[in-house]
Amino acid sequence: xxxxxxxxxxxxxxxxxxxxxxxxxxxxxxxxxxxxxxxxxxxxxxxxxxxxxxxxxxxxxxxxxxxxxxxxxxxxxxxxxxxxxxxxxxxxxxxxxxxxxxxxxxxxxxxxxxxxxxxxxxxxxxxxxxxxxxxxxxxxxxxxxxxxxxxxxxxxxxxxxxxxxxxxxxxxxxxxxxxxxxxxxxxxxxxxxxxxxxxxxxxxxxxxxxxxxxxxxxxxxxxxxxxxxxxxxxxxxxxxxxxxxxxxxxxxxxxxxxxxxxxxxxxxxxxxxxxxxxxxxxxxxxxxxxxxxxxxxxxxxxxxxxxxxxxxxxxxxxxxxxxxxxxxxxxxxxxxxxxxxxxxxxxxxxxxxxxxxxxxxxxxxxxxxxxxxxxxxxxxxxxxxxxxxxxxxxxxxxxxxxxxxxxxxxxxxxxxxxxxxxxxxxxxxxxxxxxxxxxxxxxxxxxxxxxxxxxxxxxxxxxxxxxxxxxxxxxxxxxxxxxxxx
Amino acid sequence: xxxxxxxxxxxxxxxxxxxxxxxxxxxxxxxxxxxxxxxxxxxxxxxxxxxxxxxxxxxxxxxxxxxxxxxxxxxxxxxxxxxxxxxxxxxxxxx
Numbered sequence: 151x152x153x154x155x156x157x158x159x160x161x162x163x164x165x166x167x168x169x170x171x172x173x174x175x176x177x178x179x180x181x182x183x184x185x186x187x188x189x190x191x192x193x194x195x196x197x198x199x200x201x202x203x204x205x206x207x208x209x210x211x212x213x214x215x216x217x218x219x220x221x222x223x224x225x226x227x228x229x230x231x232x233x234x235x236x237x238x239x240x241x242x243x244x245x246x247x248x249x250x251x252x253x254x255x256x257x258x259x260x261x262x263x264x265x266x267x268x269x270x271x272x273x274x275x276x277x278x279x280x281x282x283x284x285x286x287x288x289x290x291x292x293x294x295x296x297x298x299x300x301x302x303x304x305x306x307x308x309x310x311x312x313x314x315x316x317x318x319x320x321x322x323x324x325x326x327x328x329x330x331x332x333x334x335x336x337x338x339x340x341x342x343x344x345x346x347x348x349x350x351x352x353x354x355x356x357x358x359x360x361x362x363x364x365x366x367x368x369x370x371x372x373x374x375x376x377x378x379x380x381x382x383x384x385x386x387x388x389x390x391x392x393x394x395x396x397x398x399x400x401x402x403x404x405x406x407x408x409x410x411x412x413x414x415x416x417x418x419x420x421x422x423x424x425x426x427x428x429x430x431x432x433x434x435x436x437x438x439x440x441x442x443x444x445x446x447x448x449x450x451x452x453x454x455x456x457x458x459x460x461x462x463x464x465x466x467x468x469x470x471x472x473x474x475x476x477x478x479x480x481x482x483x484x485x486x487x488x489x490x491x492x493x494x495x496x497x498x499x500x501x502x503x504x505x506x507x508x509x510x511x512x513x514x515x516x517x518x519x520x521x522x523x524x525x526x527x528x529x530x531x532x533x534x535x536x537x538x539x540x541x542x543x544x545x546x547x548x549x550x551x552x553x554x555x556x557x558x559x560x561x562x563x564x565x566x567x568x569x570x571x572x573x574x575x576x577x578x579x580x581x582x583x584x585x586x587x588x589x590x591x592x593x594x595x596x597x598x599x600x601x602x603x604x605x606x607x608x609x610x611x612x613x614x615x616x617x618x619x620x621x622x623x624x625x626x627x628x629x630x631x632x633x634x635x636x
Numbered sequence: 637x638x639x640x641x642x643x644x645x646x647x648x649x650x651x652x653x654x655x656x657x658x659x660x661x662x663x664x665x666x667x668x669x670x671x672x673x674x675x676x677x678x679x680x681x682x683x684x685x686x687x688x689x690x691x692x693x694x695x696x697x698x699x700x701x702x703x704x705x706x707x708x709x710x711x712x713x714x715x716x717x718x719x720x721x722x723x724x725x726x727x728x729x730x731x
Contacts (some may be wrong), residue, residue: 248715250714253712359690392697457676460670461674472652476717477716477717491727492649499655507663509651514643517647526687529689530686531689532688533687568670569670583688
């Protein structure tokens with residue numbers, strides 16, 4: 151067994167026992183990146199010097215008996231959407247190429263304070279708009295389980311790096327499924343916390359009412375430990391929640407006996423891959439064996455979620471991305487003569503096709519004469535979608551479903567068909583519209599060896615409940631021990 | 637609904653995107669397809685429904701209106717494509 155095969159908590163235990171140093175673990179991670187990243191292409195850039203300096207500082211703390219946290223010294227990767235002081239941050243876009251943030255995102259500061267060496271920045275769909283990493287302006291990442299396929303998106307680089315064991319864990323962000331879907335496609339655990347649970351300060355904005363950062367790890371317990379570090383009220387994020395932060399590991403092993411798990415019938419629809427359905431149905435039977443009760447529930451407005459999302463998210467994006475105008479940071483078109491040209495040519499040259507498409511759609515939905523019919527109506531339907539969940543959670547403790555309707559698809563397969571790409575998110579995006587926490591946990595493989603994910607959705611701020619339910623399944627099926635054929 | 641080429645050009649102007657003729661054509665087709673797909677929302681009766689503008693489930697956080705440290709000019713300007721003393725520089729706006 152290699153050092154990089156350890157989970158975050160296994161490594162933390164060895165660091166605590168003095169069996170291994172953070173510098174050794176960080177060097178193992180850097181070596182693994184050198185070995186496999188030419189095939190996986192998860193990293194946009196590696197910060198070897200910064201990671202090793204942080205690792206040595208961690209070793210000093212461990213030696214003196216004063217670790218900064220239980221995860222002190224565990225190397226981590228970051229989606230390239232988190233601002234890192236002094237380390238280039240691009241959000242996968244040409245328009246931010248060369249941008250070196252003058253400050254850290256709150257979550258980056260929290261990770262540094264907890265002593266985790268940050269190994270580098272991970273590839274993503276441009277401004278997190280995509281489900282396959284193919285809209286990255288730089289290159290697509292590859293799925294470690296089959297490098298001809300996508301690792302999902304938009305946090306595809308993060309998922310691929312964790313699955314390929316290049317890092318022990320990573321942070322991603324989830325606006326419509328961007329943590330959970332790539333987790334499902336790569337045999338990893340992805341947790342999208344309740345909206346407001348984790349600070350968005352210093353996280354490059356896509357759709358501000360939907361975006362939420364969260365952990366991407368190999369195991370449920372690692373996700374709980376990482377969430378513990380980043381879940382914190384933050385005065386610099388006006389939407390940050392004041393709700394108390396529980397001990398996410400306390401009830402992890404409590405099991406599911408007596409719990410009611412809702413099975414939303416709208417999440418088992420035509421178009422789902424039969425092998426995905428079979429794996430998820432088998433996981434549901436496992437929960438019954440473990441003592442949970444399955445309850446058939448209906449979320450009747452599910453079929454409107456995709457349309458609602460594809461009006462609200464682009465509308466918010468078109469507003470958020472107005473800041474990329476060639477004036478204060480990032481690219482400025484060289485041939486611009488007037489200020490108007492600075493704006494229009496910079497944006498034309500700096501944004502990729504999917505980003506332009508969404509800016510156009512959002513600008514249209516917000517424009518005079520169309521606002522009421524499109525944007526306002528979508529916000530009203532969003533209320534109906536939220537109310538569906540509120541009603542369901544009066545009956546059940548959590549909802550279980552597939553995370554993605556299909557396993558990892560071939561790179562290039564859906565690039566020219568935006569609508570079929572958008573359909574990848576049908577089971578994940580209602581959760582964002584309702585602001586709820588959601589998690590994806592590995593639940594098996596197809597015959598071709600592609601991972602399948604089980605999604606668990608919960609009540610606001612019940613991340614602990616989701617983790618406990620996911621752990622109950624993982625304890626019976628340790629798929630995370632399998633390593634990708636690289 | 638089908639978007640016209642003129643509408644696409646108008647939206648591009650609003651969005652400050654200088655699209656190529658080829659992009660104008662492509663977005664006319666693709667955005668029309670997306671707008672067709674979202675048309676289904678028109679079938680719902682939402683007359684009496686309040687809009688959800690934000691997923692914040694608790695009230696927004698407030699703080700005292702006091703001065704706090706902010707970035708010094710040299711840090712704020714460090715990424716500027718063009719600058720002049722302590723300002724961002726842009727092409728002349730008024731002749």
